[in-house]
Amino acid sequence: MTQGLVPGNFVRHPGRPDWGLGQVQSVSAGRATVNFEHAGKRTIILTSVTLIGADPCESDQI
Numbered sequence: 001m002t003q004g005l006v007p008g009n010f011v012r013h014p015g016r017p018d019w020g021l022g023q024v025q026s027v028s029a030g031r032a033t034v035n036f037e038h039a040g041k042r043t044i045i046l047t048s049v050t051l052i053g054a055d056p057c058e059s060d061q062i
Contacts, residue, residue: 005024007026014051020039
């Protein structure tokens with residue numbers, strides 16, 4: 001989901017399912033800042049990780 005990634009999108013990190021649901025805060029210069037439920041704010045290098053689009057109803061908090 002690297003292309004079309006915009007602030008507000010909900011995503012999951014395929015290699016870190018324990019981080020939970022994340023919401024994209026910003027996308028710039030091949031990096032995305034994502035606020036994850038269980039890991040806080042993380043900067044993701046988009047050439048290294050393809051984030052998975054997610055439904056906000058899939059929150060681990062529910």
